[in-house]
Amino acid sequence: MAALSVEELLARAEEREAETQRSVTVHKELDLEFDVGNLLAVDKNPAPRGVAREGAPASQREGLLRALARDNTQLLVGQLWALPSERAEGGAGPVVAQLPEPTTRLPREKPLPKPRPLTRWEQFAKLKGIRPTRKKRGTLVWDEEAKEWRRRWGYKRAGGDPSRDWLLEVPDSADPFEDQFAKRRQEKREKVARNELNRLRNLARAHRGGAAQTLHPTGHQDRAELGRVAALARVSTASRGRFQPRLPKEPPTPPTVTGRGKKRQFKPLLGDLEGEKKRQLELARSLSSKKAPLDLTRAVNKQLREEEAEAASAKGKKRGQRGKRARRQQLRPGGAKGKRGGGAARTGGGKRKKK
Incomplete structure (x- = not known):
């Protein structure tokens, strides 16, 4: 070679x-x-x-x-x-580089979020042209007792929880024997229920404007709504309103309100493949959904029934206390039905004339 x-x-x-x-x-x-x-x-x-x-x-x-x-x-x-690079983890790791800011605008993966519906106050302020004059307060405030920043409202808020006070002052106008702790707990429950009811009202008002027409949390109905309620009450009898007398100046009930005709509708067993497919897809979608559907009408009606039940129970307790107080007064010697009253009645009965 x-x-x-x-x-x-x-x-x-x-x-x-x-x-x-x-x-x-x-x-x-x-x-x-x-x-x-x-x-x-x-x-x-x-x-x-x-x-x-x-x-x-x-x-x-x-x-x-x-x-x-x-x-x-x-x-x-x-x-x-x-690009400039360096060793990660103190020089013992892999080589890493810091990417610059992207210059190409990529399309969104998901659609834009829907705007939040206006609350009742925001709608009123927009209608009247009211503008906020002060800035929104922050959620954190300085707590002098704890010497740290805490939330303004809610759990572990600044100033401590007043419901955990071990001593409460009794107002001059209040009953000295009334339990102030129980009164405060009751007021807090009422406030929470009131806020929840207002939240449900706002949801019903913002829910496409349809649910708000059937909900009446405040009890104020117009003439058309009262007419619909009267028509529904009429057909709620055993005869479906056939023998129910009409109110004075009551217009004839339209057939759509009485609900006469078919009470139940049955789907065809054969030939409706598209409808059956659509129903099955809706059922699968509702089962796989993580968020349960919100029935606004049922939620608000449930809240109203609970409030009515609490008011009725409170009214019954007051009646029971009044009855106990009245029975105590009757058992006293100076009461309206004491021994003197009974003796006078017996004496009057003995002076009847004989026939």
């Missing part, structure tokens, strides 16, 4: 180095546009001839596309390595 000169050895070394560098060196007629923040590379060069040519075999076209994707990815990786 003949010995090689130094020039030949250098030439072969350069060829081997060029072969190794060929995998990371990519030449393009037009430079690619890079958005390193989004890891995006846009290639505006024309496609290879084998890809655009009609009748080319699928294997050849797929090979050309793979080579094109590989070259573009190599250029993008080169842009990443050009």
Whole structure:
């Protein structure tokens, strides 16, 4: 074997180095546009001839596309390595680089959120042109007792919870024997129930405007609403309102309100494939939904029934206390039905004339 000169050895070394560098060196007629923040590379060069040519075999076209994707990815990786990098975890971890801010605006994955419905006060302020004159207060305040920032309202709020006080002052106008702790707990329950009722009213008012027409938490109905209620009460009898006398100046009841005709509607057993598919899809969607549907009418009616039951129970307790107090007065010697009253009645009965 003949010995090689130094020039030949250098030439072969350069060829081997060029072969190794060929995998990371990519030449393009037009430079690619890079958005390193989004890891995006846009290639505006024309496609290879084998890809655009009609009748080319699928294997050849797929090979050309793979080579094109590989070259573009190599250029993008080169842009990443050009960024300033450092070793993570104190020099013992992998090499990391801080990506710049993205320049390409990407479309949203989900639709825009719906605007929050206005509350009752916001609707009134918008109608009257009222603008807030002060800024909204923050949720955190400084607590002098705890020496830390706490919430203004709710659990662990600043100033402590007044419901946990061990001593309460009895007002001059209040009964000295009344339990002030029980009174405070009752007031808090009423306040919570009132706030919940107002929240349900706002939800009903904002729920497409349809649920608010059937809910009457305040008890104020107009003439049309009273007419509908009277018509429903009429057909609630055993005869479906057939023998129910009409009120004076009451208009004839429309057939849609009486509810006469078919009481039940049965779906066809055969031939309704689309309707059956739609019902099954709605059932599966309701079962897979994490958020339970909110029945506003039922929720508000339940709240009203609870308030009426509490008021009735409180009224019954007051009546029972009055009855006990009246019986005590009757048992006293100076009461209205004491011994003197009974003796006078017996004496009067003995003076009747004999026939």
